[in-house]
Amino acid sequence: MSALFSRNVAALTPSATLAVSAEAARLRREGVNVVDLGAGEPDFPTPRAVAEAGVHATQAGKTKYAANEGILELRAAIARRLSLLSGGRPVNADNIVVSNGAKQSVMNACFCLFGGREKVLIPSPAWTSYPQIVHLARATPVEVAGDAEWSLKVSVRDLEREWDESVKGLIMNSPSNPTGAVYTLAELKAIAEWAKRKGVWIVADEIYRRIHYGDGVAPSFLDLPDELLEHVVLVDGASKAYAMTGWRIGFALASRELAKTMAALQSHTTSGANTMAQWAAAEAFGNDLVQPEVEAMTAQFRKRRDYLVGRFRKELPGVEFVEPLGAFYLFFRVDDVFSPHVPGATEFCRRLIADEALALVPGAAFGDDRWVRLSYAASDEMLKEGVDRLVREFARLKAEKQDVGTQRVG
Ligand SMILES: Cc1ncc(COP(=O)(O)O)c(C=O)c1O
Numbered sequence: 001m002s003a004l005f006s007r008n009v010a011a012l013t014p015s016a017t018l019a020v021s022a023e024a025a026r027l028r029r030e031g032v033n034v035v036d037l038g039a040g041e042p043d044f045p046t047p048r049a050v051a052e053a054g055v056h057a058t059q060a061g062k063t064k065y066a067a068n069e070g071i072l073e074l075r076a077a078i079a080r081r082l083s084l085l086s087g088g089r090p091v092n093a094d095n096i097v098v099s100n101g102a103k104q105s106v107m108n109a110c111f112c113l114f115g116g117r118e119k120v121l122i123p124s125p126a127w128t129s130y131p132q133i134v135h136l137a138r139a140t141p142v143e144v145a146g147d148a149e150w151s152l153k154v155s156v157r158d159l160e161r162e163w164d165e166s167v168k169g170l171i172m173n174s175p176s177n178p179t180g181a182v183y184t185l186a187e188l189k190a191i192a193e194w195a196k197r198k199g200v201w202i203v204a205d206e207i208y209r210r211i212h213y214g215d216g217v218a219p220s221f222l223d224l225p226d227e228l229l230e231h232v233v234l235v236d237g238a239s240k241a242y243a244m245t246g247w248r249i250g251f252a253l254a255s256r257e258l259a260k261t262m263a264a265l266q267s268h269t270t271s272g273a274n275t276m277a278q279w280a281a282a283e284a285f286g287n288d289l290v291q292p293e294v295e296a297m298t299a300q301f302r303k304r305r306d307y308l309v310g311r312f313r314k315e316l317p318g319v320e321f322v323e324p325l326g327a328f329y330l331f332f333r334v335d336d337v338f339s340p341h342v343p344g345a346t347e348f349c350r351r352l353i354a355d356e357a358l359a360l361v362p363g364a365a366f367g368d369d370r371w372v373r374l375s376y377a378a379s380d381e382m383l384k385e386g387v388d389r390l391v392r393e394f395a396r397l398k399a400e401k402q403d404v405g406t407q408r409v410g
Pocket of ligand 1: 102127205207240249
């Protein structure tokens with residue numbers, strides 16, 4: 001950012017994932033038949049009952065400011081849903097702060113917990129906004145490289161390697177964006193025990209928890225005993241599970257004191273989340289009849305994942321990818337086709353959009369430019385067409401690489 005601006009934004013860069021979507025939209029406006037597998041949002045509509053609850057709230061005049069921490073009806077519905085998803089453990093609505101999307105909850109938590117000279121560990125690859133948010137809090141993000149042999153997840157050993165006295169936080173994200181990897185409960189427990197021993201706060205972003213291809217919802221920090229949760233902030237929301245990205249409703253669950261502090265921070269930045277959207281989200285989390293729709297969407301994602309994995313194994317046999325167990329992303333490696341003309345995944349994706357009008361997100365957005373993220377939150381036809389184009393591009397770049405090699409030898 002410009003030197004004219006404040007040090008607050010010295011490290012700020014625009015969201016790389018949104019940049020890809022913007023380029024795809026631009027080409028589409030020009031009439032190009034673009035296949036966009038870049039976007040990180042469900043392609044399904046918001047469940048009807050939920051959308052109607054938003055309309056009813058609007059028509060009923062529930063259009064005034066809402067409480068900073070969120071309306072009690074929504075917080076109570078979230079508390080009940082979290083409790084049901086976590087084997088009936090008690091969850092108190094007073095510990096919940098509703099925000100403008102989960103992103104704001106990550107921001108609220110980081111801003112309230114971390115600051116100057118403190119370090120925050122971020123398992124990498126990671127969602128593009130975490131390092132930016134940590135910078136905005138004037139703390140220092142420290143990437144902890146995930147283990148390629150282990151779905152790019154981190155272990156206590158990896159965290160220990162990066163730890164020093166100035167480490168104050170750790171941002172966990174399971175199921176993961178961009179990898180689709182899911183931590184087991186035993187892995188979460190080991191990390192929570194380590195964090196407790198070290199006095200490290202955990203911000204646990206579980207926005208994809210419901211989109212899980214194993215049994216039930218993905219393992220959560222909420223499945224751990226109370227004594228491991230004192231310094232854990234759980235972040236989740238309506239965006240992914242209920243296909244409500246545009247409604248902008250997220251939440252954090254934290255100790256009472258931290259919840260109050262985050263609400264106070266929010267009261268001076270954005271105030272409470274959109275009131276009508278909160279009523280819609282209360283229907284989403286609260287109405288038991290809406291939950292089968294979440295399961296139906298997850299079943300669709302699972303079908304698409306199986307399709308993709310099947311085609312990758314068959315048609316791109318040398319291409320390494322993370323076994324996707326949750327979320328709706330396939331993260332695969334492209335460094336096999338790197339050449340002097342295509343030295344990284346950013347250029348790979350640029351070529352892909354230029355040659356095949358296929359939009360994917362380069363791993364640079366997540367901290368490792370040897371990889372590419374494909375979102376399968378897209379229709380079956382889009383997905384089929386997308387893989388066709390990708391297979392063609394791999395063949396093209398392989399041939400180019402061989403040509404360069406041959407010329408060199410010659
Ligand atoms: C890991 C992760 N956390 C948070 C968010 C943001 O969620 P929301 O749209 O509710 O702010 C996203 C959205 O892409 C995400 O992938």
